[in-house]
């Protein structure tokens with residue numbers, strides 16, 4: 001029971017159309033999510049994290065997006081589900097929490113109505129029961145006066161309150177998967193911690209599997225069971241959280257770790273690799289995608305077609321460039 | 334909110350006062366007076382002079398202004414139309430009613446046409462329907478109002494005899510009867526359609542863009558992520574937000590129609606404010622002209638107040654202060 005797999009993704013490719021050509025923003029990603037587990041996906045902005053999240057429940061504009069591979073949920077491959085089919089699982093089995101809580105709430109509807117909306121389509125509750133449940137949910141996410149908040153409009157709430165409302169909304173039908181796409185990025189640091197605490201508390205209650213997307217390894221250290229580090233549409237390192245922090249292997253992971261504020265390593269700043277994720281059209285799809293950012297590492301260190309290598313039972317790394325890697329200022333060895 | 338509305342209404346008083354000074358000054362600056370037109374080689378200058386004296390036109394200008402204001406405020410007397418030989422208030426009253434009805438019908442037609450076209454064009458962007466709407470928009474935008482009006486008048490009025498070619502009601506109908514109302518409506522249809530076709534352009538374009546824009550908003554993605562069926566995503570989330578700017582403009586649209594009716598009323602010889610305004614300028618009928626300018630000013634202020642009130646009703650984020 002402990003390790004029940006609730007979602008399996010195999011070789012997911014999601015491409016966006018520019019004129020007549022599709023460019024993959026997610027390029028062969030595979031992973032599984034287990035019950036009660038918190039899987040973090042980390043990486044700089046633009047590496048494809050949100051694209052994975054949106055692909056899982058078909059939130060993309062279908063006219064400009066091509067999704068292939070397998071997304072197995074409840075023994076079914078949902079990858080090419082229609083909007084109607086997705087609507088049966090969205091909100092009910094899979095809850096979503098987005099980055100910008102203000103923009104994610106409809107400015108013209110009262111908060112309470114927005115929470116009740118999912119209940120209308122996914123439950124048999126009566127109007128009164130829905131109202132009761134909505135008030136319960138608001139209380140459950142730590143809102144002090146649910147009756148009052150339910151009648152308010154999003155702009156009347158603080159950022160933290162709005163994110164609590166979004167969480168109440170995502171959890172309203174007790175989903176077994178929750179996807180949180182940078183849920184704290186738009187919030188103050190103090191509020192961030194509260195929201196993350198709330199998330200893990202609620203996870204213990206509903207036993208969902210959570211996919212937490214973030215670019216902040218500090219958050220990961222605090223929350224995650226397992227971590228996938230993503231770069232340019234691919235996972236470059238996947239490991240148990242403890243293992244990853246103890247023994248980071250891929251140069252990108254190591255650089256990310258050094259960029260956590262108040263990291264105690266002396267000269268940490270120097271060991272942050274400069275540059276950004278290339279745009280979809282400019283991304284070279286041959287060889288190690290990280291190679292252009294570590295030009296001091298000779299080509300011979302990279303694999304021709306980098307794959308994820310299993311290093312230990314739960315630790316995977318892409319390419320071979322990590323083996324003799326050193327930061328630019330560390331000199332050769 | 335009603336307190337604020339009251340304040341805004343009170344604020345209109347000084348605004349109208351300033352407008353009245355401007356209107357009066359402009360009237361003074363125009364060459365000639367109502368009696369200039371009466372002069373023929375036979376008229377004795379003394380006779381004209383006597384008329385002028387009697388009408389108070391020889392008094393100092395501030396005194397004339399004061400007399401004008403006092404008559405309006407105390408007696409509701411806006412003066413006498415020299416051309417129509419009747420009190421301005423009666424004359425303008427009838428005309429305003431005609432124009433109001435015409436504008437109302439036009440607004441209804443605009444929304445009946447523009448809302449379904451605009452929102453469906455936006456929803457099914459790039460479909461054949463959308464392309465058709467864009468072409469319609471393009472054409473209706475490119476045609477000047479008087480040309481379209483003349484074409485309609487020629488085809489449906491003079492050639493096909495489907496609709497009357499002028500006036501607001503035929504003789505022989507008793508005021509207040511159902512037939513009278515129907516006959517008035519019959520006279521309004523052609524000018525209203527002309528106004529509506531022209532008025533839809535902006536509204537359709539606006540709605541279409543709003544819908545296309547709203548589709549990409551985060552709250553729409555949230556609604557979809559909750560499993561809200563597509564039709565409901567549109568009706569509950571996208572359309573309501575797309576209507577905001579249109580609703581906000583309703584007040585201005587109405588005032589715009591009231592003052593924009595000048596062309597259409599003239600083309601269809603429809604006895605409304607616009608037509609009266611043009612003829613009063615041509616005949617230097619100052620009393621009528623000044624009253625109408627004041628009225629247009631008042632309607633504009635009212636339109637902007639109306640828009641603000643509508644905004645606070647439809648958008649909870651906005652409170653008027």
Ligand SMILES: Nc1ncnc2c1ncn2[C@@H]1O[C@H](COP(=O)(O)OP(=O)(O)O)[C@@H](O)[C@H]1O
Nearest residue numbers: 016025044045046047048049050051052279280
């Ligand atoms: N709807 C879209 N159309 C075209 N390109 C997109 C779209 N969404 C994302 N992208 C591109 O895909 C890449 C990955 O984006 P995203 O998944 O949003 O990254 P992340 O969430 O990691 O910041 C980026 O290069 C981004 O520009």
Ligand SMILES: [Mg+2]
Nearest residue numbers: 049050181182
């Ligand atoms: Mg993102």
